[in-house]
């Protein structure tokens with residue numbers, strides 16, 4: 001997701017500090033060049049000070065508002081993804097609060113500019129200055145919870161998978177431990193985490209494969225994709241990826257039944273096929289683990305299974321798999 005321009009959002013004190021320090025520096029520059037009587041000099045110095053404070057603070061606030069992704073133009077995939085973690089409405093409100101704060105700061109600046117200009121007694125200038133500083137600080141602190149919320153959500157969004165929306169995308173699916181990540185590493189440039197234990201994939205692994213000048217994006221989607229409410233966060237991400245972003249599903253069967261019986265794997269296959277209605281290719285993993293005399297027999301048994309006619313075209317060879325992915329992508 002494109003939030004490159006959105007840096008860390010600090011606490012209000014940080015921004016106040018930067019703005020006041022900068023204002024102090026500018027004020028002292030004016031002081032050394034100021035002309036006229038004491039009152040006139042004081043006015044020049046303080047006008048500079050309050051203007052720098054206003055400029056700095058409104059700049060920070062506007063920067064955050066601008067760099068935050070605008071939700072209406074966001075792909076539905078990301079919108080749904082966000083809804084898993086936070087309320088988009090709350091973020092909208094917080095961005096609104098920053099806008100409100102920015103407006104108030106400008107208003108306050110106008111009021112105090114007038115006060116300084118109309119002041120007749122230089123001793124009063126300091127009083128005005130302190131009053132301005134106090135009111136500005138309390139304004140910015142009023143939206144403290146909004147700064148915190150926006151930073152919280154920014155950190156969450158940074159962890160979102162960066163999926164290229166324009167590329168033809170294949171979701172690699174199947175039960176945990178069947179060899180999804182292994183396959184991804186074999187047919188793409190990706191180096192995902194592979195482990196002998198189930199449920200190791202903590203995030204979506206992406207890989208890219210180029211064949212016949214076509215660049216194809218592969219996403220390793222962990223989880224058994226049970227009922228949506230029952231899924232963990234990673235599984236939900238996988239579900240949304242398959243639903244919104246994948247053009248094709250690559251389903252892996254592990255006939256060695258290392259972790260799950262073939263019967264259960266067929267049930268999951270049937271559900272994915274029914275729920276997503278996308279073209280599905282079938283790959284048989286770990287066939288190297290069978291003894292030579294067993295291998296042929298196990299593969300044939302699967303291919304002759306009458307439940308789904310496409311089982312007869314289940315793939316074992318990696319080159320054939322790549323060809324079939326590309327072939328399907330051209331349909």
Ligand SMILES: Nc1nc2c(ncn2[C@@H]2O[C@H](COP(=O)(O)OP(=O)(O)O)[C@@H](O)[C@H]2O)c(=O)[nH]1
Nearest residue numbers: 176177178179180181182194195196285286289
């Ligand atoms: N012999 C053999 N082992 C495999 C193959 N594919 C995966 N494995 C092993 O099966 C385990 C689970 O693989 P992994 O790719 O992490 O499965 P995932 O949970 O579906 O991503 C690991 O120990 C892999 O080394 C294969 O084609 N042949």
Ligand SMILES: [Mg+2]
Nearest residue numbers: 180181200201
């Ligand atoms: Mg994995």
